[in-house]
Amino acid sequence: MSGGWPVELREGDVVLRPIRLRDQRAWQEASRRNRDWLRRWEATVPPAPTGRTAGPRPTYRQMVRYLRSEAAAGRMLPFVLTYQGRLVGQLTVGGITWGSMCSANIGYWIDEAVAGRGIMPTAVAMAVDHCFQALGLHRIEVCIRPENRPSRRVVEKLDFRSEGMRPRYLHIDGDWRDHLVYALTAEEIPEGLLRRWRLR
Template identity: 80%
Template sequence: MDGDITLRPIRMRDQRAWREVNRRNREWLRPWEATVPPAPPGHVAQRPTYRQMVRHLRREANAGRMLPFVIEYQGRLAGQLTVAGITWGSMCSAHIGYWVDEAVAGRGVMPTSVALAVDHCFRRVGLHRVEVCIRPENAPSRRVAEKLGFREEGLRPRYLHIDGGWRDHLVYALTVEEVPDGLLRRWRQARPEAQQK
């Protein structure tokens, strides 16, 4: 939690609020959200229901491969952030995916949420590296990574299926050594309102 922003585990009882925010933002999110690729002949690809999604997220969380969160802004559900692909052993890394309600975009909600998640991953979970992969065309999401000081490492061609096709993504990364005092602290110090004091 940081001020008006809370990051907490997703729950079944979030369904009504999650669906309302997601439905209202459908067109705004469509160019950036992962989609299910066409199914092989004889199979039908379907978007999971909210309950199926939460069950899957919980199974992955219980297996230590994922941390599924919702973002609250001023006490209301305002988006989702998932730490996924958690890998242990010699790698100790993960990647973060997120979306936010257009109504609260531009208020520092997403950079703060990512900073909270990264600090949790580095300080509590014990990860060494976190990545964020973003479509080159997604300027607002790229600004989130850049504001937080993630390094741009390169392009992953046709990395994820999004909006009906395989899309290129830029890779941004951060390691624990780069934020010894925490990412949230660095973000607070870098925010424009902090520089005006």
């Protein structure tokens, strides 16, 4: 991914930049303030087959070290989202696959206090353009629980194509949950997704 990471992407007051250890206080404060807003959509670890409970959640520092190592290996782009200089969310391009597939998936969350202002669609559009134009990926997927209307509105505003349901796709909020699949390929947006979003 030479030239594709680390990178800072900016559109007005909306900025995506690599997550840092020194973001800990702001990240934890945003996560704590939005706990009820986000809990239903957060990934969880399924119980081990023997019935043993999962170990403790990783600390912030462990999480950042893991994300950075995945980025260094070319498998992930771990961004934080800032708006008007304040950390308001996170966007991760994950599951980056090269070779004959050249694809990735995007996951995201945003502070409820700034949701609905077009911030996350702008961030997703910037990330998709970076993946297609700078990295040379071909396909981006976003998988969302059917009940998560705010998250679905993000991809619908950006005209992602709906590709149907993946039953029991991810372990979320303590159980295996169905997810709707949305996708775009590079050929569908030759002009760039951010440009198309700006013109809406």
